[in-house]
Amino acid sequence: MPDCGVWVFKSGGDRVNIFHLDCTTGFGGQESDHLSEARGFLEEGHRYILGTREGTPLDEKARKEVPTVSLPLSGNMDMVSLRRIRQVLLSEKIDVLVTTSYIDSWLGPLAAYSLGKTRPFVVRQRHLFNPPKNLFPYRKMCDRLVVVSDALRLYFMEKGLPFWHVTTIHRGIPEIDRRPSLEKDLSSPHPERPDGPIILQVGIFQRDKGQHLALDVFKKLVQKRHDLSLVFLGDGPLLPEVQARADRIFAPEIRRRIVFAGYQDPRPFLRRASVVIQPSLREALGLSILEALAEGLPVVAFRVGGVPEILNHAPPGRGILVQPWNTEAFASAVLESLEKNIPREPFDHKNVFSLKACVRKTLSFYEDGLEKLRSGFLHKNPYETIGGRADPMFRAKSNE
Template sequence: MRVVHVIDHLGAGGAQRLVADLAPRQKQRGHIVTVVCLRHPTQTGRVLETAGVPVHYLRLGRTDPRQTIDLPALLHKESPDIVHTHLTLSCLLGRIAAVMVGVEAVVVHDHEADAEIFITPAPLLALKRLIEPYLPPRGVRYIVISHSALAYACQVRHLPESNLFLVPNGVDIAYLERGRVSSKAAREQIGLPVDVPLIGYAGRIAPEKGIDLLLEALSRLSGVHAAIAGHGPLANEMQAYARKLGVAERAHFLGHLDDIRPLLWACDVYVQPSRREAFGLAAAEASALGLPVVASRIGGLRDVVLDKVTGMLFQPDNVDELASSLEILVENVEYARMLGSAGQHYVCQYFTIDEVLDRIDKVYRNILR
């Protein structure tokens, strides 16, 4: 099959990670795969190109009207069997462009689930919900990444169940394990203390990610340290908040890491304190490496973490519950190890990248029928 992936940008994020994992493997399976990025080149794009996947960059801003001309022209040139779209703008423009050039098979990959209520102006959201189930082309299929997103798509967006497919994000377990070193060596590699209980987090430092909750919980845990990897609009504010709470010496802000594996190898517990989370790929990756995960009871995290089986879930914004869960795992090493082992088995059974590839191939075959 000739497949063109269309994505808003190739910066940091779960959607971008999926495309970077998916496209080269689809090529290995014999598909002819191209990626179209609406924005400018990034490191993820260069990784794709190194893997032999052509990447076309429109190099245009989010509101630039030339997107509606350049994207159809590219699709016409590539003549794909399937247009596979990712993220909000690409899902709209990619669908329009496919109709313009006569491509009937479009896969709309919803990486954001109910986050549309936060990122879409109310009048546009109402219009979208009203007309989306009836928009062309006839061959459209929707991929959602969690059970909560599936329920939202059916009950709120009123999309036809026959066109909906649940495909979680995939974890590249072989990559996560490649070159693995001991926790002590990993801590030394990224400049973390080697003889303390360590909680890890990797992701954006933004309001919806709940880093403030992590810092407040940390202030209640004696002797425990936290390693926080990532950039975001609240990076400086959260470092200031750590100083205010008196945990600056125990909260290690690492900035952006091109490779988060040393962080995961270094940690005793992984935490995802999000207020909003479509899936939680970093939590799944931590589980794949045998770490117990503490996460908010929201969105796709409820698929990734089975409460008191592979980790512990807490109510969003409940600092008391978060701190208590972290304290239990830090103090009870055997219990933490048991949860981590169960999580590793669970992720390896249901969330591998090969399993995701198989499911997406089934969606492609369904749509082409």
């Protein structure tokens, strides 16, 4: 049984019981989003349990914050995890099973489908723009696929998935607490914050996040301005490689202005930064962009994936899109943002990209899916018209 003693559930209304599996071994935007979504549903009075791989960063953080079940999740034939998932589905009366990664997207549906008519609604989430190794789990091992951007939805539709099988629900971030006491605490001096304008990149260190390209951009920038600093916030497998390259290509006096701050709360860094960069070459959405805009910061990013879907909502001058790989244009855009020195204007994300909006849309989607599952219309095109013609009254007219 999950440890949920820290949560008090509201009484009354239709409570939805959700079990969300993720076997991931790292911790980045996707895993942070899982925790935020769990907290959002719990605060609305619903039941939300995370199923995590034992000993992972997500498992350790989740057990401190939300109801959590730790599982081995060692492979697609892990019978121990399969039995425990099935036990949770039964004992907790789960309505919706959500899967995220490769292993749990096999074990979870197998456990759910074994329950027959009493099974839950099975949803596969996809946060990443990496090409999947196998489309079978997205077609056959879920009732619906939820993606985080329209760009990602179009990708799966181009791969042949029915348009009604794939739904976009933009992820959201919590509302920022701007109480004076918190503002003072977060703006206190920090040893890893250099003087002068700061260029900030937030994200896990992996190949497609573009940290190497950020170094190339910074090399061009310091040729024109000598007061700039570059701060990387995050951790990951590529970190040693990026650090070694920074040591190699920059003179010591410039290298000292490049800070690798590790994985930390981004809010103090966002409030000190002058511009946030996102040189990712693959990005399904980009929560770090939302966090930057919410703090009133300008953002420079490559035009990839779902990034334009965010920046199209940004206030004028807050978001600049650049063609991928063009580091010269990227550096010019950063300089333009710095020289304009636009006063900070927090982005109003409440209606589209807030956590509450995300929870509200997700709940409505789950309720619709459960209704279709119980009525037997889950795997039928809900937009199919009578007679297969554009006119829904075609058949009636032909019989007159």
